Amino acid sequence: MKRYLREWWPIAVVLVVCAVMVWVSGLIFEGGYLPNRLNRDVQYYSATVLDVVNEDLGPDNYTKEFTVGVQEIQVKLTDGPYKGEVHTFKNHISRLYNTIVQKNTDIIVGTYIHEGEILDLTVSSYQRHSVLGLLALIFCALVAWIGKLKGIKSLVSLFFTGVCVIYLMLPLLLSGMNPVLAAILIVFLSTFVTLWLVAGLNKKSITAMIGTLAGVLIAALVAYVFSELAHLSGGTMQDTEALLYVSETSHLQVKGLLLAGILVASLGAVMDVAMSIASAMFELSSVNEKLSSKELIRSGMNVGTDMIGTMTNTLILALAGGSLSTVILIYAATISPLQLINLDVLGTELIQGIAGSIGIVITVPVTVLVAAFFCMKQK
Helix, strand or coil: CHHHHHHHHHHHHHHHHHHHHHHHHHHHCCCCCCCCCCCCCEEEEEEEEEEEEEEEEEECCCCCCCEEEEEEEEEEECCCCCCCCEEEEEEEECCCCCCCCCCCCEEEEEEEEECCEEEEEEEEEECCHHHHHHHHHHHHHHHHHHHHHHHHHHHHHHHHHHHHHHHHHHHHHHCCCCHHHHHHHHHHHHHHHHHHHHHCCCHHHHHHHHHHHHHHHHHHHHHHHHHHHCCCCCCCCCCHHHHHHHHHCCCCCCCCHHHHHHHHHHHHHHHHHHHHHHHHHHHHHHHCCCCCHHHHHHHHHHHHHHHHHHHHHHHHHHHHHHCHHHHHHHHHCCCCHHHHHCCHHHHHHHHHHHHHHHHHHHHHHHHHHHHHHHHHHHC
8 A cells, every 4th residue: 555655646746736837827827818809700619511512622723732612511510609500601722721521520610700690600620629639548548558657657747747838838938937947947847747757756867857957958058159149039930920929918038939949849858868878877787786987987878879869860850840841941942052051040940959969968978977976876
């Protein structure tokens, strides 16, 4: 019974902290505060297509990849105050808005409401929440099945990190807190809780925490220095125009978001490296107590250097994959090499990727030295 409580009480504590964080987030900053200037009279509800009355569809004349045209459809609203009402309207399909429906298709519709009555409807998107929920359920079941109790702890730590970002970091950003400070707070909390749940509070987890925080902070420092040298303030990021609109009616500081993003993006990879090196070195020390500090450091560096190549590659590819559309547009454009290498967007992506990779590289020697110190002290 005592062992059962010892294993499960950290999970319960973290879940309680998550609940408190969700409650406190409303006190920090109330969400949904922005006036929707373009769609003030539009509400979104679930609906089911009863029938496709008429349609005129054909391939796009330019790319031949998309189907375009118009459908006249009859739908039944399935939630909200107008549940059960049946409406017929036209679904205009273009390359950008390409929601083609059939009978019994579940969709989300935008309803234009005036004085309590629906004047018109448009198809907003397919209903995807059930599919996404199923995918998340499969992921959780696999992690819990294969990882057993540690898998459940990993899921709880993932849930905690998500709650931290959504219900703590975002309200703090919108209430005017410096983005870098908000990101550092999230990094500290996520690192502590994740490593505490997975490995417990011991010398191994403390070593991994020190290595993780060192790597992430070094990555942020490198990004800050070279962003200043390259005159990249974060004002040239994707969605900057929309963020500036948000900052008009809140206290959001847009310029610090570049560094904050690097801190959060590099955390997972850096934590993985730090924990793997710490586990390997403490295992080596326990198996062979005759290892000297020099031999232990050499072994730890061998493990770390093997990880550097794959983890830095992982981080660069993750950033490249997230910006794939931007990369395609740059590659397809007819611009000179001089203009290309000096583009704001390219400079931002390069600094993000390289700074994060430097954080991973620095994590290795820091974690190795701290682990060697604890292992020798333990002996």
